[in-house]
Amino acid sequence: MLVLEDVHTHYGKIEALHGVSVEVKKGEIVSLIGANGAGKTTLLMTVCGNPQASSGRVILEGRDITREPTAQIMRSGIAIVPEGRRIFSGLTVEENLHMGGFFNTKGEIRKSQEHVYELFPRLKERENQRAGTMSGGEQQMLAIGRALMSKPNMIILDEPSLGLAPLVIKQIFEIIGHLREEGITVFLVEQNAHQALNLADRGYVLETGKIRLQDTGKNLLANPDVQNAYLGG
């Protein structure tokens, strides 16, 4: 579904990714874990084409998207829940969702809106509320809902647990599990390694711009190195 082949990414002269290869197969949940500054967000941004990879290839469903502009990539069946949620705080919940389905027809929007409300009944209650006035968990739900509005085949989540209460995190991860059942491929980037690996079919460990380890989620959880470095021993 999504393949990164030996991707190098630069910010100006500084190389942030030193040849990263990642593969996400259809229907999988793949987690990418790593410490601060390891390049997790850079990797996602490279997939979105902002910044573009300086060498290597990014392939989405067999199509080379390495040099495509961001707007075009984001319209081809892939959706991202950006780090820190980034909802439109001045717009209402409903308007936020409609923005997610910007390139769909009205009928499709209505359908996916209903679907999102089924997943997150909380959002339905807050339909006409300004998004910025909701709690962090609700905003994260909205961010995920907004990403789902475009009916993506694949969804990328950047740190969905950031700054949320443990109970809410649990809820969010349940939803992510549910997305897989609907046939959506999930690429999850997390610092919260334990929960991310628990949920994932496979996982990658990114360290200073390189993939250090890759294995199934269970094996990574059991791996002593991972336990020491990311799971607090």
Added chain:
Amino acid sequence: MAAQNIKHALFCAVITLIISYPILGFNLEAQGINVTIVGANATTIMGVFLAALVVFVFQLFRDSIMGKLGNLSSLSSGTHKEPMAENKRVKIESWVLTGIVVLALFWPFFMSRGAVDLATLVLIYIMLALGLNVVVGLAGLLDLGYVAFYAVGAYTFALLSQYLGVSFWFALPIGALLAATFGLVLGFPVLRLRGDYLAIVTLGFGEIIRILLNNWTSLTGGPNGIGGIPDPTLFGMEFGRRVKGEGNTSFHETFNIAYSGEHKVIFLYLIALVLAVITALVIRRFMRMPVGRAWEALREDEIAARSLGLSRTAVKLSAFTIGAFFAGFAGTVFASKQGFISPESFVFLESAIILAIVVLGGMGSQIGVVLAAIAVTILPELAREFSEYRMLIFGAAMVLMMVWRPQGLMPMRRIHIELKKQE
């Protein structure tokens, strides 16, 4: 706390003295060929010191005064009321607006020529402010050179009529489209810029256009401007005493009424009114369309908007272009109303005033912007009695406005429910 208050109040009073004494306390008087400085009369100087005293007292008790005022407004404005049902509100709103427009249609026939002329100017500012509202209020792109597009519209008509004899009705769409093209052209280099940087570049663009008009003497007449711009015609009927254009007839002869200079003024007013209404309706439509929401989304969060597949280029350029289009509209009407234009009409102050209208009215709100345009244009006229102090009063009014209603006269309202504050 008290000591600090006194210190602060003293400081403010001294500042008041420093600012106002040189301006009000001295007069320049011409004696023969020399200009001498004469101290103002005693009442003015008393006034200055009195003002300083008022500032001192106000600053001293500022907290309690502002606190009381705050209580008053929260009591009266009823901010915690449940919002009206949406369809009901929209219905009332549209009825009221239709009523106002109908009133505005018949109003000039009962008013003096000067008042109608002023109203035409107000309508031109309404068009400009509505256009800038798209760029600044909705798309959140701070444009300090908006007057450039206004100038493009005005000069397009002036030049076309001077060199090619094009009439108002032909020049109107051409001027607007040309202004829109300039908006597009300006849009490209500033796409990557945001906030302060964008403001500076647009400011520069506004100046470039003005300086170009000022110096391209062979084409634009430079600082001498262009005169003799024809008035608009009504289906080939002219409003002048004598018919100038070939094949045209004159309005008063066709309808067999006595010639009156007022006909032209009223006609121009009606054109401006119709165009202003069209501007408002078209932009209102845009706001409800996906592109309007895309503008707002880009303003709220650029990264999120891009993550949803919106193209930053397309959204920003569309805002710039549409904003500029209506400035071109306004410019054409302005050129026709004045009959003479020169680069002096398109200085930075104009941009600043239009921006002030948008901010005062409440960013993104159409009704607010219309109200603010009326207030900002008429206030200096009303304050004419105070002659040289009128800009002072204007400035003071703006400062007060921003202190009490920083969100603008009528901030943009979206239907939403607010949680009641817990007492």
